[in-house]
Structure formats: C-alpha cells, structure tokens
Amino acid sequence: MNRCMMKVYIETYGCALNVHDTVVMESYIDLNGHTLVSNIEDADAIIVNTCAVRLDTERRMEKRLRELFNKYPDKKLVVAGCLAKARPYLVHKVAPNASMLSPQSIHKISMVLESPRKIILLDGSKERGSLPAITNSKTIATIAVSEGCLSNCSFCITKIARRKVSSYPVSIVVETIKKLVEKGVKEIRLTAQDMGVYGYDIIGKKMLPELINSIIKRVEGEYYLRIGMMSPQHLSEMLDDIIPLYKDQHLFKFFHIPVQSGSDKVLRLMNREYSIDEYVSLVKEIRRKLPESYIATDIIVGHPGEGSEDFLQTIELVKLLEFDKVHIARYTYRPRTLAGKLTQVPEAEKKRRSSILASIVENIGLKKNSEFLGKTIEAIILDEGFKRQSLIARASNYRPVVISKEYNRLLGKRAPILITDYTFFDLRGVPIDDTC
Ligand code: SF4
Structure with missing residues (x-):
C-alpha cells in the first residue's frame, strides 16, 4: 500500500524532556520518509508538543491550538506531550479534529501522521532502545x-x-x-x-x-x-x-x-x-x-x-x-x-x-557575588549569552561568568577570568590569558 508522505511542521513547548521528545519524533518522522519543514505554510501536518506545567502555560497552549485549528482546517493537527495526556478533554474542546499522543506514545508518530483518521494514543510505555542527544x-x-x-x-x-x-x-x-x-x-x-x-x-x-x-x-x-x-x-x-x-x-x-x-x-x-x-x-x-x-x-x-x-x-x-x-x-x-x-x-x-x-x-545574590570582585577564577567558555551579545563561561561549580563577545576564539576552552563586576545573578569578567 502506498503511504502518503507528509511535510511536517513541529512546535515545541516546555522543558528539556519535551524538547527531547520532539527530537525523538523528528527521528521517527525522518526514518519513515516524511519531511520536516520549518515553515508552517508548507506543511501538510502540524505537531504541537505541549506543556501543561502551569495554568498560564495551559492557557497559552489552548490559545495556540485554537488558532491553529481555525487557521489551518485542511492540515492534520497532532497534539502531543503533557497537555494531551493530562488534559485530553480540553484539547478535544479547542481542537476537536486533532489527534493526540501522550509523551509515552511518541514513537507511534508516523502511524498517526499516516492515518486518514483522528487517532488518540494516551497510554503506552516509552521506547528506550536508542537515545538521541x-x-x-x-x-x-x-x-x-x-x-x-x-x-x-x-x-x-x-x-x-x-x-x-x-x-x-x-x-x-x-x-x-x-x-x-x-x-x-x-x-x-x-x-x-x-x-x-x-x-x-x-x-x-x-x-x-x-x-x-x-x-x-x-x-x-x-x-x-x-x-x-x-x-x-x-x-x-x-x-x-x-x-x-x-x-x-x-x-x-x-x-x-x-x-x-x-x-x-x-x-x-x-x-x-x-x-x-x-x-x-x-x-x-x-x-x-x-x-x-x-x-x-x-x-x-x-x-x-x-x-x-x-x-x-x-x-x-x-x-x-x-x-x-x-x-x-x-x-x-x-x-x-x-x-x-x-x-x-x-x-x-x-x-x-x-x-x-x-x-x-x-x-x-549580590552579597555572594560581590565576594568574587577582583579575584581570578578558572572557567570554561561554553555559550553565547543574552541576544548573542556576550559569552557565558562556567566556573567549576557552574557559576555563570559573562565575558565580552570579542573572546569568541576561546569558545570551548578554559581560561582564568578576572572578575570586574557582578549582578545578583552572574559574575562579569575579562579573560586574563588569551593564549589559552
Ligand atoms: S508539563 Fe511536561 S513539558 Fe511541561 S515542564 Fe512538565 S514535563 Fe516538561
């Protein structure tokens, strides 16, 4: 039987576990010959991997699902993740045609996409055979x-x-x-x-x-x-x-x-x-x-x-x-x-x-971080900071140290950093040996 190959757009909300579940779904989608698209207009199917942790999050999810349901009546809508599992009746109320997948059933995503019908899978147990990083x-x-x-x-x-x-x-x-x-x-x-x-x-x-x-x-x-x-x-x-x-x-x-x-x-x-x-x-x-x-x-x-x-x-x-x-x-x-x-x-x-x-x-935080002023601490430069305007280094205990973006060449390296300023949240400093 010919399977219908779909173009799939995914939106993800919530924590690292949910982001991880999206990566798992993407790998199954890819494995089964469907295509992931980054523009919702190009998609045949939309997956929303939802979060239910707080009331405000739930309201945001509800609003987004309603929006998608009304705007794209011809696209297949799949609601995956925590909201589907914890609040299936709410999902049904705002998007009556949507298929639903619990976090434990995400490995069945291709079957849901390929089915011409609405599918509800709210039980199951997680596949643990391979681990996407x-x-x-x-x-x-x-x-x-x-x-x-x-x-x-x-x-x-x-x-x-x-x-x-x-x-x-x-x-x-x-x-x-x-x-x-x-x-x-x-x-x-x-x-x-x-x-x-x-x-x-x-x-x-x-x-x-x-x-x-x-x-x-x-x-x-x-x-x-x-x-x-x-x-x-x-x-x-x-x-x-x-x-x-x-x-x-x-x-x-x-x-x-x-x-x-x-x-x-x-x-x-x-x-x-x-x-x-x-x-x-x-x-x-x-x-x-x-x-x-x-x-x-x-x-x-x-x-x-x-x-x-x-x-x-x-x-x-x-x-x-x-x-x-x-x-x-x-x-x-x-x-x-x-x-x-x-x-x-x-x-x-x-x-x-x-x-x-x-x-x-x-x-x-201000009191604790002030104790580092004028000191040099060893940190590893790991990431870009807020709006990519800086770099974030981490001390051996993960305390964040913000440094200027001009030290981009140190990404992934350790360096001694002189602490020149601080906020309640992080330290600010200058690498003192950029030969590292
Ligand atoms: S409700 Fe689900 S997605 Fe949201 S934070 Fe909790 S585990 Fe993560």
Missing part, C-alpha cells in the same frame, strides 16, 4: 536520561502526564556521551523529571551513582557533566556515594535541590517527603564536604494552606542557607491535583509574597 550548541548537549518520578506532589500535573519512571540503560547513556565528546561537546546536561530516581525502573534501585561512575570511568576527554534536579529525599539517601563522584574533575559541583517551602506544615500539604531540618542538614553536609558547591533551589509561593507564618519561615530558610540560585514560582491552580482541591491563596497575596522573596534572593 540534543546538541544545544557546538559545545553543549542535553540528554534526558529518564522521565517520571516516585513522588506524588500535591501541585504537580506532570505526575499525570509522565507517571512512571522510565530510564535509558546506563550503557546507552555512556555511548551517547562518548559520541558527543568525540564531536567536541564540552558540557553534558543530564536531565530528568527527577535525577534522584534515575534507573529505579531498571533494577528497583536508584542508579544515579552507578550512572555517573560509568560515565567518568568510560568516557575519556575534556567534558563536564551537569546533573539536573534531584529531590532532596533521594539525594540524601545517595549522598555518601555521590559526593566522592562529584570530586571528579568531570563534574560541575552543581546541585539543584528543590525545597519548595520553608514550612514543615506546607511541605506536608505539598506531600513532599522530607522536613526542613532534613533539608538543612543535607545542604550543610554538601557544603561541608564540597565547600565550593553551587546550590540551586525552587520555591513555590502561595501554595494552598500557606499562611503568613509559613511564608516567613520560607524567608528564614532562604536567609539561612543563602542559596546560589532560587527559582521562585507563584503557585497556579492545576486541575486533577491534590492542591487544586484546597482553598486557594488570593492572587494578589501570591504576587506580594513572591516580590518580597525575589528582593531577598537578589540581595543574597
């Missing part, structure tokens, strides 16, 4: 080593979209990194919904230490691993195994450990599986054993049940631990979640609290 630039690559988590946080809709832990085997990750390093990639970002549970689906045990160990033993050359977000309870369990590995020169001393709130009461409402005391001990232990560590965290402001006293406890925690980076998110209502059923904090109060917290975080 996304090169963000000449020097940086992202590898989504697993998806899914073992927790059930009250606020998270991703739990519905990417339920089970599903990981690529260690050997596949190692081989992929070898190829990337051979191509000249210097920074490898290992990412997952929760790096702390990598491998749990493979042998019923958290395998992150084993993964890191295999990479540093088996991949030679100059490269740096940045390990993505790890939930505190999993990192605590593995800390004795992880710390010696982090001492290896191939690891950025970077930890992304979301705390979410400084109040034990709110952590319980959130269904987080640790207490503030446990979290504080974890961070202190990391800093004791690896003093140069960079600690990034996430905080949700205005989760249902967060009173003024709870918010003050979050402020106290931030002041106590002086995080190197804090991502502040105002809680947004998500349907089908535990927090969605609770009484909501008024929007104006959430805004007020998040701006108070943001200014505290800025002051801490």
Whole structure:
C-alpha cells in the first residue's frame, strides 16, 4: 500500500524532556520518509508538543491550538506531550479534529501522521532502545536520561502526564556521551523529571551513582557533566556515594535541590517527603564536604494552606542557607491535583509574597557575588549569552561568568577570568590569558 508522505511542521513547548521528545519524533518522522519543514505554510501536518506545567502555560497552549485549528482546517493537527495526556478533554474542546499522543506514545508518530483518521494514543510505555542527544550548541548537549518520578506532589500535573519512571540503560547513556565528546561537546546536561530516581525502573534501585561512575570511568576527554534536579529525599539517601563522584574533575559541583517551602506544615500539604531540618542538614553536609558547591533551589509561593507564618519561615530558610540560585514560582491552580482541591491563596497575596522573596534572593545574590570582585577564577567558555551579545563561561561549580563577545576564539576552552563586576545573578569578567 502506498503511504502518503507528509511535510511536517513541529512546535515545541516546555522543558528539556519535551524538547527531547520532539527530537525523538523528528527521528521517527525522518526514518519513515516524511519531511520536516520549518515553515508552517508548507506543511501538510502540524505537531504541537505541549506543556501543561502551569495554568498560564495551559492557557497559552489552548490559545495556540485554537488558532491553529481555525487557521489551518485542511492540515492534520497532532497534539502531543503533557497537555494531551493530562488534559485530553480540553484539547478535544479547542481542537476537536486533532489527534493526540501522550509523551509515552511518541514513537507511534508516523502511524498517526499516516492515518486518514483522528487517532488518540494516551497510554503506552516509552521506547528506550536508542537515545538521541540534543546538541544545544557546538559545545553543549542535553540528554534526558529518564522521565517520571516516585513522588506524588500535591501541585504537580506532570505526575499525570509522565507517571512512571522510565530510564535509558546506563550503557546507552555512556555511548551517547562518548559520541558527543568525540564531536567536541564540552558540557553534558543530564536531565530528568527527577535525577534522584534515575534507573529505579531498571533494577528497583536508584542508579544515579552507578550512572555517573560509568560515565567518568568510560568516557575519556575534556567534558563536564551537569546533573539536573534531584529531590532532596533521594539525594540524601545517595549522598555518601555521590559526593566522592562529584570530586571528579568531570563534574560541575552543581546541585539543584528543590525545597519548595520553608514550612514543615506546607511541605506536608505539598506531600513532599522530607522536613526542613532534613533539608538543612543535607545542604550543610554538601557544603561541608564540597565547600565550593553551587546550590540551586525552587520555591513555590502561595501554595494552598500557606499562611503568613509559613511564608516567613520560607524567608528564614532562604536567609539561612543563602542559596546560589532560587527559582521562585507563584503557585497556579492545576486541575486533577491534590492542591487544586484546597482553598486557594488570593492572587494578589501570591504576587506580594513572591516580590518580597525575589528582593531577598537578589540581595543574597549580590552579597555572594560581590565576594568574587577582583579575584581570578578558572572557567570554561561554553555559550553565547543574552541576544548573542556576550559569552557565558562556567566556573567549576557552574557559576555563570559573562565575558565580552570579542573572546569568541576561546569558545570551548578554559581560561582564568578576572572578575570586574557582578549582578545578583552572574559574575562579569575579562579573560586574563588569551593564549589559552
Ligand atoms: S508539563 Fe512538565 S514535563 Fe511536561 S513539558 Fe511541561 S515542564 Fe516538561
């Protein structure tokens, strides 16, 4: 039977996992003889790989799907990703003819494209036979080593979209990194919904230490691993195994450990599986054993049940631990979640609290970064900065150092950089030896 070859346009939203899923779909589309096009007008089919993480994101997705559905009634529309899995009725309401694919069914994309009918595939399990490595630039690559988590946080809709832990085997990750390093990639970002549970689906045990160990033993050359977000309870369990590995020169001393709130009461409402005391001990232990560590965290402001006293406890925690980076998110209502059923904090109060917290975080950042002024630090120059007007280098703990674009010839190289200025967010400097 003759298959209909299609020209396919893809739009992607959301996190590195979703970007990774798009690369997987592209490889299947290509393998099956369809053509990817960059201009939507040329396409026979449009795939929207969606995100559902926040209410504002969902509204943006809804608007875009409605727009595409109305503007291109003759093109096939496929809604893939988290919104399709978590909010299929919403997708159906705004784009009734659209086919839907869960993140777990993306390997069936060609079958969906080739079918003359609307297809809905919202279950399935992820294929883990080969691993596409996304090169963000000449020097940086992202590898989504697993998806899914073992927790059930009250606020998270991703739990519905990417339920089970599903990981690529260690050997596949190692081989992929070898190829990337051979191509000249210097920074490898290992990412997952929760790096702390990598491998749990493979042998019923958290395998992150084993993964890191295999990479540093088996991949030679100059490269740096940045390990993505790890939930505190999993990192605590593995800390004795992880710390010696982090001492290896191939690891950025970077930890992304979301705390979410400084109040034990709110952590319980959130269904987080640790207490503030446990979290504080974890961070202190990391800093004791690896003093140069960079600690990034996430905080949700205005989760249902967060009173003024709870918010003050979050402020106290931030002041106590002086995080190197804090991502502040105002809680947004998500349907089908535990927090969605609770009484909501008024929007104006959430805004007020998040701006108070943001200014505290800025002051801490300014204080910490001011300590580098006049010092020289060793960093690797990895990427172009904002609007390509500068270059971003990374210290051994991933602290960003912005340098002038005129040092383009140093991309991918290490250099000592004299720190001449700073913001709350990054350091600014000048390479002092451009013979490197
Ligand atoms: S919902 Fe979460 S996992 Fe899904 S694309 Fe958005 S950020 Fe990524």
